[in-house]
Structure formats: structure tokens, C-alpha cells
Amino acid sequence: MIAYIVRRALYAVPILIGVNLLTFWLFFVVNTPDDMARLQLGVRRVTAEAVEKWKAERGYDKPKYYNGGAQGLGRVTDTIFFEKSVRLFAFDFGNADDGRSIRHEILTRMWPSLALQLPVFIVGLAVNITFALLMAFFRATYLDFWGVVLCVAMMSISGLFYIIGGQYLFSKVWNLIPISGYAGGWDAAKFVILPVAVGVVSGIGSGSRWYRTIFLEEMGKDYVRTARAKGLAETAVMFEHVLKNGMIPILTGAVVVIPTLFMGALIAESFFGIPGLGSYTIDAIQAQDFSVVRSMVFLGSVLYIFGLLLTDISYTLVDPRVRLE
């Protein structure tokens, strides 16, 4: 397994270089270093000299990909792309375009993101699986029918509606929970309970329908018929056989997102005032802060690759037939 993990880690390097190159290219197709400087400096009384000074101070005064004026290896290394990218592989994110440490931001903001996303993930998974099992258990009955109707209805409603509706009812009308904000430690609980509930409820529709399909497929297999023929109770059939065998497709979708939980939720963080990495990324895109954008894309890619690796490993845990070689 170790050899497999090492091989997968090595595969990740060209993928990350490709992601980095693509991010760089896409960003600079839309923005020039001059644009970035002017956005940071504002629009009042900004001189060309100030723009040049800003670029020089942050290393944006160099050629993007190839420096014809440099000698030897410097032709490649003395460029914006190389200077801004190579450090990422050592997880040295440098400073944002406003001069502030990206590492500091990531370390500070990942915890609020995690405080929101981890409960949404765990509770959401539990609720979705339970609801899906119930629908599968009562398949072809009115309970299953109305369950599916409810899921489709919930899927059809915009996520923003749940947020605004939740804030309106629980915070404004009933005064039960703060409408927005965040605090560290255990005080975070009162701020995240509503966004977590909203995150779970808004995901029930699609999640439960997907898992129901998986379970129904499993229930039609021979081993389930055998289990029933043995006289097992239906609950035992569902929880001990169907659920276990349905875990592979569930893990495929679930484990891969575990590492990316750090990256936060984009809309929910903005509406609930949670200072996580999701809102950091949105702010950076709006401010055309390339340093932050490339760092977040890189981090997201690394975590996603790590998630895929975890998924592979998790297969071996739930299915003894799977071996990583």
C-alpha cells in the first residue's frame, strides 16, 4: 500500500503543475499586473509611477513565462510564473497582494470553515443515509412516494432560500439564534447551529435520493434475497447487508470531500458572517488578488488529490476484496 501511496503522490506533482499553470494562464488572460496594481491602489490620484512601484515591490514587473533578458536558467526562473508558483510546492504561500500573510489567513480561517462544514458533513451524511434507508425500506409504498416528492421539492429550492428563510424564522421572528457572526471555541456553537441546520436540510433532497437509488439497487441483488430467505428481519437485512454493500458508492462521493471541508462554504459563510476560507476565496476573486487565488486553488487541488487517495484507502476498509497495489 505504501508503494501505491508514494506512486499516487508522485502522480500528483504533474497534476498540480498543470493546475497551477492553468490558474496562472486563466487569471492573466483576464487581468494584467497593471489592473491588479490599480485595483489595490484605488482609482484616485494613482500615477503610472505608483503602479510601477507596486508591481516592482511584489515581483509583477517581470515577464510572465519567459525572461529573454535573463541568462541561463534565469530565463525561466526570473519570471512571474516561476517565482509565484515554485514556492507553493513547499506550501510557502507568501503574502497577499495587500501585503498580508496568506499562511496566517489560512491558519486562522480554516477553523471557522471546519466548524461549519464538519457538522454539515457528518450530520448531513447520517440524515441522508437514514432517510434514504427509510425510503428504500418502505419502497413502493405511499411513504416512499411522498418521501421522493419531498426530496424533489427540496432539491428544487435554491440554497439561498434556506439561508434567508432560516435567518428570518429562527433569528428574526423567533429570536432563537444570532442571525450572523462568529466566535471562537465553544461559543461558536450558537453561531453555527443555524448554518449547519440549513446546510443539512438543503442537502437532504439530493443526498437522500442518490443514496436511495444505491440502496434500491443493492436490494435487488441475490444476496439480499438470500438474507431474507434465511428469515432475517428486514431491519437486519437493511442495516447489516444493504448498508454495508452500499458503502462503496457512498464512500466514493463522501470521503473525497473530507479534506476539502477546510475550504469552507462560499455563500453560507458570507450570509452568516463566518470568517472562513470560502469567504476569503470570494473576497480574493473580487479583489483580483492573484496571490490568494492561486494559493487557494493549489490548496484545493492538493486536498482533492488527498481526498481521492483517502477514498481508495477507504475501499480497502469496507471491501476486503479491494487491494491497493
Place this chain on the structure above:
Amino acid sequence: MRGALTTAILLACGLAGCGRVWNDPYPAEDRGKNILYSAFTDRPKHLDPAQSYTSDEYDVIQQIYEPPFQYHYLKRPYQLIAATATEVPRPKYYNASGQPLSADADANRVAYSEYDIRIREGIRYQPHPAFAKDDKGEPLYLSLSEKEIASKYRLSDFPRTGTRELTAEDYVYEIKRLAHPRVVSPIYGHMADYIVGLKELGDWLKRDNDTMMAEHRKRFGPADKGAPWIDLRTYEISGVRAVDRYTYRVRVRGKYPQFLYWLAMPFFAPMPWEADKFYSQRGMNEGRNFTLDWYPVGTGAYMLAENDPNARMILEVNPNFRGELYPSEGEPGDAKEGLLALAGQRVPFVERIVFTREKESIPYWNKFLQGYYDSAGIASDNFDQAVRLNLEGEATLTPEMEERGIRLRTSVATSTFYLAFNFKDALVGGSSERAKKLRQALSIAIDWEEFISIFANGRGIAGMGPLPPGIFGYRDDAAGYNPVVYDWVDGKPQRKPVSAAKKLLAEAGYPDGRDARTGQPLVLYLDTVGRGPDDAARLSWYARQFAKIDVQLEVRATDWNRFQEKIRSGNTQMFFLGWNADYPDPENFMFLLYGPNGNQDGENKSRYASPVFDRLFDEMKNMENGPRRQAIIDQMVKIAREDAPWIWGFHPKDYTLSHSWVKSGKPNKMARNTLKYVRVDPALRERKRAEWNRPVEWPLVAIMLVLIAASAPAYLSYRRREKRAGRDIRTSAAASA
């Protein structure tokens, strides 16, 4: 079921701390304390006074940094008064040979102006580790090793703090920082034109910095992110020097009366060299944000106690604040409004200011209504809930707001928003009669009163020229209306009819919106950044206004960068822009139309050029306010109205709501250091919060019941199925037997 209900209620109580209110977003220990609660939307980019230039940044740093002057809190028109200085000095003038000139010397004879600024003795900085000293009196934290810094993550990790007296050298140091090669100050280019020696200092520092950085990279490697400290005390600047411990002198080129206003901005706040050196130590910015941009050091009424711009920023009262008294004079009406009730009392009144980040308007507004913010603006979505307009068009509060004791204050911003023509454009630009009449026709056709009513909920006044109210030279009487666009009817201006616009259009050579020579329809192009659904209605409205006189409007929407680039390069025909005053002087608006500023980096974005206007501007800019200056401004405004390089848009009105527990709080469009004058009644706030936020508990019970009710059919069905299965088995077994 009862157990489940009890659990739910206990859980909710536990989460809410079982306090009187459950939805309080602030820590329980802060209840009843003398704190001002406010919000911000965009995180400040810079807190370094040499770099900050936006209002959201000034909301924070102007409470911390103190330039020598400030604006009087209550008086209007805006009046400059001393802050840390003993008085506002009058400049001394000198000719090219260095001979002194009289105070009313002609601007053409003045080669230099000198400002001697004397600061008060005994002013002390806020407590800060940069000033900490050991038992021998040596600086404690100014020569730290990287290893020592590595264990520090917050400023409070430095156990000792110190302070020292403010001196004139600190002001000189900050002026030098404007030219620092690693500090990108937005006003450096502008100030280098005026402050004698600043440009030369910038060049000198750049050369030295290049040498220092080369040595640094040789020592630490090319990838090293650190940079050695540049001790600005060792650099001289010919036009700025400390005369004695408490007096410094600034020499500027020519006559530049507006320089005093610049001296009221944070760019000219004092900077102690210790702070600069403290933050420049190697390792300070390695993932810790120990920079001047993050942790300001000032003498103001407040100091930054917590800087988490993603969530909140907290200002605590500066224990070393010099002390200032609430003003005892104001403009007429202030006493009646209770704004002088605190006269003569020491400021600041509140002990702490909590700025919470609210990115979305819905939670911001609702938290204000719940009493968790002391003041708020009004977003368009909430306007109808908060304000209604009476028959006279005056804004009053809705009964809901009045019932809560909320107070509304309105003020016209010292800003102007305008639709500019590119004066270099072959069709709409230039001084020809044809182009002028076309611009005038469009000026009449675009009904800004309607725009304000539809898109700003009536919050604004239509522009009559470049100057907004509150700026010297603006006239709000019969002499102030724009006769090109309005008629004076029944004692007020009335927009000319569309027929007048059509007549002008025909005179311009476009009868019925067609070119008389070619018969082709007249198509004009508006460059804009607005492309979202909210902008669609506005752009459609523009098109309808142009269509009133049969002119076709093509909207060229683009992103912000391309839009700016188009304006810089002059590759545009019409565009919408705005300007907010730097200082309350007509020069700060008229310069937007000054010909020499019509270059790529200049602020005359329309590239308007009128030799007469420019000559009058040169004369007016150096004058003191008075009848003569007013007469020249009147002439300039008349020329601009006739030439119509802009369609004079509107000046927005700011509506601010504040709760009954907020005392004072007069809007001041020039100063942002006014939080020290605000007082709150925390006991009243607590009572109101408790009254407005009583938790409604029954929904928790209802939700539990619904969940139970929803799962009951499943449970019953399951039981039925299990029983049936058993019976079926027993029945089949009996049958077999």
C-alpha cells in the same frame, strides 16, 4: 416524547447560555458595558496611514492616528481646527529669491509657502511594545532575533509595553515615509509636486534601497522575503524639518492653500521611528502580520485592540489620549437637536468600539433592528420599511421605526455623480457649437430627478454644476440653478421640456435624432461596468431618456479593469463616474475639469479643455474664500454649464438611522474621527434589546412534534409489517403441519 421536548429546550437554553435573550451575537460578559457597536462590509486593505485612502479604512485609522489638524465636529461649513497642533498656522510666503511676501501676495509671485506647525507638549502614544524599555532604559523589543520573534503570534505576546511623548520629528518621519520605496503611497506623486525635496528624497531612498536589497539577497538568498530597515531619520528632506522638539516646518512650492486640508488627513499623521523599526525586524511578517498595515500605533482616542478584519475589529480607548473636550459651539439648530448637550465634557465617551463584518445587507439590517448595531445606513431593499416621504418630499420615519425610538439623520454627501462626455470624441466632444448643443440637449433629456426617485429612493439632489452642497461656491438659491437645463418657475428650478432638448438637437444638426447631412440615426455609446440584473433597469432607463429625443443609446458593458483602461486611454464616448471630496474646497471639484489634468493619469477624465476655465481655475485655486472667489467660481460654473462636458448628475443624500440610546452622532462628511464624540446609554440598550428579542420558544416544541408526527407513520408501518411477517410465518407453519 416529553423527554425529547425537554432535551430540545435544554439544548437550546444551553446553547444560548440561558440568558434573557438568546440571539445576542456578543459575549455575555459585554452586556451592559459602555461599548459602541458598528459594522463594516469590506475589510480594510491598509491600516498604514501612508497607504490608506478609502472611507472604510479611515473609519478605523482616523480613530487611532492624529494628524495635526481635524475638522470641527459640528460647525458647517466645514472648519479646520487644531488636533495635536496648538493652532492652524497661516502660511508664510516667499518669492524666488527667498524674500518674504505679504499674506495676500499674488500667487504668481509666490515661489514657496512655509507652514510652521507647533504641536502640543505632553501628548503620548498608546501603549505599544515598540516603546517598551528594559530596566536600563534600553529598547526591549527593537533588536529581536528571529528565534525570539518565532514564538510571538499576537502583539499581546510581547509582555511589556511602553509609550513616549509625541514630537515634531514623528511628523517629519511620516512625510518621509510617503517617499519610501517599499511603501506605495497613493499621494506620493501628487505631494512630490508640492513638498520641496520629496521627489529627491524618493529617488535617494530608491537608490539606497536597491543597494541594500542587493546586499540583503546576497546574504539571505534571492528568494528571501525579508528586507532591511531603512532608518529614515538619517535622510534629510530639504523642504521638511523639525525646528525644535515640538515644531516642524513644511515648505511647499507656490501658493497651495489646500495643503492645510491635506494636513488633516492620516497621510500626515505622526509615525514613531520605533514602530517602524519594530515591525521591520526580520521575521515579523513571516505569517504573523506584524506590520504597520495590521497593527497601527497612534496617539488618537482609540487603539486597535483586536484586528480580525474577517470577523471583527475592536478599538479600545487609549489610556494615554491627550484629552479633548466636546465642542460647545455648532451650527444653528444643533442646540435644539441636543447636539450641544455634552458640551465641555471630555471625550471619548465610549470605552470600546466593536466593528463587526457584515457582508450581506439582510443580516446587517436585521441586527440593527434587533438592537445589536447602534447605527445603520438604509439599503434600497429596506427603504420602505424605514422611511416614507411626505407630500413635501421630506423623509420621515415609518411608525415602526418611530415606535422603536429610532432617529433619522440626513445629510447631502460632498460627492458628485456625473455622466461624462469624452471631450476628445469626434461626435460629442470639442468646443464646436454643434457638439455643445448636442451635449446640452442630452443634459435636458436625462431627467435626474426621476433617476433619484426611482433608483435612489429620493435620496439625492440633482446637480446644477460640479460643486455639491457643503462646498464653498455652491449656491442653492435662484442664482445657483443651471439655466441651460432648468427654468426658474415658482421659486424653484424646473427642468426644461423635452421640446427644448429636441430644438437644441435640431440646431446641433440632428433633427428628430437623425444626422441632417446623412439621414442616419444618431447613435451614442455609453461605457459601463454594470452588467448584472440590477444594472439592467438602470441602463434601460438611460436608453429611454435618450429615446425621448430620438437618440439611440448603445450600452457597452465591460469589466472594471477594461472600463478604467478605456477611460485612461480616452477610448470612450460617454461614461458614468463620481467623485467624493478629499477636502471641503471648490478646487477639489473644479480640478476635475481643469485642462492640464486631462491626461492619462489625471483626474479630468472627460478631458475637458477650456482656456478661460483653466485661467480662472488657476486664479481661484489659491484664493481664500470670499466674495471675489465666489464671483470667479460663478464664472467657472457658468462656462462649464454652457460647455456641458458632464451631464450634471446628482449629489447623493446619506440617511443614517440610530437608536434612541445613541447620543450625539451628527453626520460629518469630511471627518471620520468622530466616534470619540458619540455617547451611548448601555442600560437603555440592554432594556430595549431584552424587549425586542424575547425568544419565542414554541417553534422548538412544534418542530419536535412535527418530526415525531412525520416519523410515526413509518414506525407504525414498520410495526405492522413486522407483525404481518410473523403471522404469515406462523400461518404457513401451521398449514404445513
